Amino acid sequence: MKREGGWTMQNKGKWWLGLLGFFGGMLCVLASAGDAASLPDLVPLVKRLKPVVVNISTTHNPPAAQKGGKMPFPEGFGNRPLDELFRRFFDQMPQESQKSHSLGSGVIVDAAGYILTNNHVIADADDIQVRLTDDREFNAKVVGKDSKTDLALIRIEGAGTLPVAQLGDSDRAEVGSWVIAIGNPFGLEATVTSGIISARGRHIGSGPYDNFLQTDAAINPGNSGGPLFNLDGAVIGINTAIFSRSGGNMGIGFAIPVNMAKSVMEQLKSHGRVTRGWLGVRIQSVTHELAKALGLDKRHGALVASVESGSPASSAGIQPGDVVVRFDGREVGQMNELPAIVAETPIGKKVRIDLMRDGKALVVEVVVAELKEKSAEMAGTDKGDASSFGASVRSLTPELREQLELEDSVRGVVVTGVEPGSSAAAAGLRAKDVIAEINRKPIRDVADFRRTLQNSKTGDALLILLFRGGEPLYLAVQLAEAGK
Incomplete structure (x- = not known):
């Protein structure tokens, strides 16, 4: 092989490859260093935040009937030789009290020892122990708890001035x-x-x-x-x-x-408890099909499925089929946002509600009332999707009304069957559903139902108000060609 200055061509090629590899490696290191520089350095922040986080351990004592109770025996015990002897012996032995323990976390929100945590962490606990990051332990008392949001506030005493989370x-x-x-x-x-x-x-x-x-x-x-x-x-x-x-x-x-x-x-x-605002409506999500049937330019807001009689919503003139898009100046992007916004509103406050009704904007004012524990407030009925009507119906007879446990005020036709793959099936219509309205027009009998469908054409999105299990629900059925 030809040599050049003591180097073979093969060695020279290796040298160049090595040099390229070196510079390539350096570029990777520099790139990695650049990436690392762009990532947050969490060390100082974590050191500052750790002291505001606490460890919570709880103890649940067994029911009183089990404390000091007698040794349980398996089913069928007592029918064999010596069973009575064993029973007499074990009946003298108290059953061990089986306490259960659970763990959780919390965050200090007040220097006086108030700690925020989840309700399920401390629910039904007989003893609550809080350990700070300096390993000091304290008994905690429940200040208040709220199962609806799964939040609880507890307090420890005698810990001095504590660090507080922002x-x-x-x-x-x-x-x-x-x-x-x-x-x-x-x-x-x-x-x-x-x-x-x-x-x-x-x-x-x-x-x-x-x-x-x-x-x-x-x-x-x-x-x-x-x-x-x-x-x-x-x-x-x-x-x-x-x-x-x-x-x-x-x-x-x-x-x-x-x-x-x-x-x-x-x-x-x-x-020690939570009071919440109450509007008095039952709501559901706005699907793409419902948005089209309701005349909305986009899928947003909370669709009113029903309005409770005598409620603030009823007094304000809110109707089933309205879509709440803004409440007290706060946008309602999706259904599940509205209950929280209403709940946080002060009792007695008059608020503005922006609605969409039949595709047109409408503003009403409502005075928010207090939600009572037994009120069925805001139970969302977020139901399925629709994309493509094949269903058989019959008139609602007194016998069917009793069987379906419907109120006397409900009128409509009962769905007796849904064709698989049909528009109705795709929309989520089910047997035993009661169709009360189509496109806001009452359906009193089978003739009304057929007349409405005959006046509709392929591609139309029908807004259907039905009752399922006695509860109102809107569906949008988009009519497809027969057999498709």
């Missing part, structure tokens, strides 16, 4: 922004995880005021009641639930927005 503004928490969760997953104290806000306004079916922040910061059992911080060190949420098939973290956690928590906390601190 409560932020969850309305300003944007999807994609960095967050930090601190808590005690599986009893591992002061565990720190980080992630981003994955979504806002999540409805997970846990209660009437669902409006969760979703995060991918690791949240596990034991994190419940702990804070979710933004990078300014302000609490923007109270961690409360996870979505998991295994019981552990899957990157989907939920936090109660701190703005809701602040309102509840202040009432618990002042009165």
